[in-house]
Amino acid sequence: MSSTSTISSTAFDVYAVRAEFPILSRTVHGDVPLVYLDNAATAQKPQCVIDSISRYYQYSNANVHRGGHALGAEATALYEDARATVASFLGAEPNEIIFTRGTTEGINLIAASWSQMVGDSLRGRNIVISGMEHHANIVPWQMVCERTGAELRVIDVRDDGTLDLNHARTIIDEATAFVSIVHVSNTLGVTNDVREICSLARAVGARSLVDGAQAVVHHATDMRHIGCDFYVFSGHKLYGPTGIGVVFGRADVLATMPPYQGGGAMISTVTFERSTYLDAPMRFEAGTPNMEGAIGLAEAIRWFKRIDPSALREHEASLAKRMHADLSSIDGLRILGPTESHVGIVSFVIDGIHANDLGVLLDEQGVAIRVGHHCTMPLMKRFGVSSTARASTAAYTTSEDLDAFSTALFRAIKLLR
Amino acid sequence: MLFLRHCFEPSNFFVDQHIMTIDQTIGDLQNEFASFPDWEERYSHIISMGKGLAPYNEEYRNDEFKVKGCQSQVWLHPSITDGTIHFEADSDALIVKGLVALLMRVYNERTPTEILNAPPDLVSRLGLDQHLSNNRANGLASMLKQIKLYALVYSMTRTT
Numbered sequence: 294m295s296s297t298s299t300i301s302s303t304a305f306d307v308y309a310v311r312a313e314f315p316i317l318s319r320t321v322h323g324d325v326p327l328v329y330l331d332n333a334a335t336a337q338k339p340q341c342v343i344d345s346i347s348r349y350y351q352y353s354n355a356n357v358h359r360g361g362h363a364l365g366a367e368a369t370a371l372y373e374d375a376r377a378t379v380a381s382f383l384g385a386e387p388n389e390i391i392f393t394r395g396t397t398e399g400i401n402l403i404a405a406s407w408s409q410m411v412g413d414s415l416r417g418r419n420i421v422i423s424g425m426e427h428h429a430n431i432v433p434w435q436m437v438c439e440r441t442g443a444e445l446r447v448i449d450v451r452d453d454g455t456l457d458l459n460h461a462r463t464i465i466d467e468a469t470a471f472v473s474i475v476h477v478s479n480t481l482g483v484t485n486d487v488r489e490i491c492s493l494a495r496a497v498g499a500r501s502l503v504d505g506a507q508a509v510v511h512h513a514t515d516m517r518h519i520g521c522d523f524y525v526f527s528g529h530k531l532y533g534p535t536g537i538g539v540v541f542g543r544a545d546v547l548a549t550m551p552p553y554q555g556g557g558a559m560i561s562t563v564t565f566e567r568s569t570y571l572d573a574p575m576r577f578e579a580g581t582p583n584m585e586g587a588i589g590l591a592e593a594i595r596w597f598k599r600i601d602p603s604a605l606r607e608h609e610a611s612l613a614k615r616m617h618a619d620l621s622s623i624d625g626l627r628i629l630g631p632t633e634s635h636v637g638i639v640s641f642v643i644d645g646i647h648a649n650d651l652g653v654l655l656d657e658q659g660v661a662i663r664v665g666h667h668c669t670m671p672l673m674k675r676f677g678v679s680s681t682a683r684a685s686t687a688a689y690t691t692s693e694d695l696d697a698f699s700t701a702l703f704r705a706i707k708l709l710r
Numbered sequence: 711m712l713f714l715r716h717c718f719e720p721s722n723f724f725v726d727q728h729i730m731t732i733d734q735t736i737g738d739l740q741n742e743f744a745s746f747p748d749w750e751e752r753y754s755h756i757i758s759m760g761k762g763l764a765p766y767n768e769e770y771r772n773d774e775f776k777v778k779g780c781q782s783q784v785w786l787h788p789s790i791t792d793g794t795i796h797f798e799a800d801s802d803a804l805i806v807k808g809l810v811a812l813l814m815r816v817y818n819e820r821t822p823t824e825i826l827n828a829p830p831d832l833v834s835r836l837g838l839d840q841h842l843s844n845n846r847a848n849g850l851a852s853m854l855k856q857i858k859l860y861a862l863v864y865s866m867t868r869t870t
Binding site for chain 2: 322646647649650653654657658665704708709
């Protein structure tokens, strides 16, 4: 079933990219070469990102926004430069960028702060999400609804794995206070028309958040073009460190929102009677932040921006096409979601074979994929499955990786049938 | 090394499995597993053991008999007759079902005392700890723990 077409390498040398990732040359289970196809869970890190973290601790570590000494000033400059790098990556201003631990914390931050601001006025109103959300974009809103009496509405997912925009137009109404939607589904690899959905939200005066955890590595992400109020993502899926994430919040919206957590670095004055807070983004960054995380993420973004976006897109689209073709040729295999996508995330189930068994036998052959519900239990239910196997590519994925995946998959299926 | 014993020790041919001790059965399995040259044969054997597991009574396929701590679904139902525990077990994943079958071969049709006094190092003696990921090794440990819990309860209630 191995397709004979090779991945185009014009203007994009995947082997040169790959050589920048030391972990990809290691073996597992003794001497089995690693084939890493779990990039939607987390991407590996190029040497320059690893070096930037180590350099920070070797030369520049000090707490930021505090002491007047030289190291403190240098660390603060690096940290704020990182914020500016993220801002420019998103087409935003630095004061619109809040550093968090990751996407999950970002959504929780917005859900908690925004709902505190609008308070009791949410009773009788609704919050809209979609049927393909990650649990991180379901549970925080359920918690808001439980606390405030708001209603949670869910945009239907169609059989082909795309969102039913007509249904979105029906359920986003005058009573809608917030719309929170995933940009690229971590399970299906489908890209949603978030620009359209944000415009539906805007039309009824609702706030909008886009979960960009999977999207930032695949799409140009211009906040003004998308037209969202908030956009969140994690550093670790963008070749950056783990434990660092980003909230973009429109400056005029953030200015009206109360703090998420209280503590040091977010206050203007503190007395025992009351405290006053700094403006955004500092207001939302209580405590010592993840400094090496922010600096590592900025390095990852600089690294990522050196790759020609259209060449990368072509590379990933051809990998996705090849995966779809290879998988579709297997008897009894069903791909969930669209069978055509330029995003290299493919979820599948095979008749009579448990995804966990596939995961075990692929792992024995050095192939790392994800099996399970992918933190999207309602979506699993929608498609009548309890778990799927998911393979996901990255900029460094080669056609040889996909050859190895196909071979390993065939051997696994043979054993299990 | 774990697998030094020859896999076709003549004495094994004359030992009836029902009267083998837990220790002997584990030794038997050790020999079996030592004979596989690669992961494919090892898993092929585990899978065929799973396929050979006695059918599970649908009446017991519920949360009460589900083993907690496993990634796949595992059910384990105990009963006791004349001081011997009879387990029925199943899993929805084939490899896990094979591991369940392996545990059944060691622990099924034993007295509570035999189970409670059994050596605790089954997983490492079979070399499975080197071949199972943490999650799967933990799942196996959860099943083993559940088997021992049932044995403990029976040993305390002295049900016949």
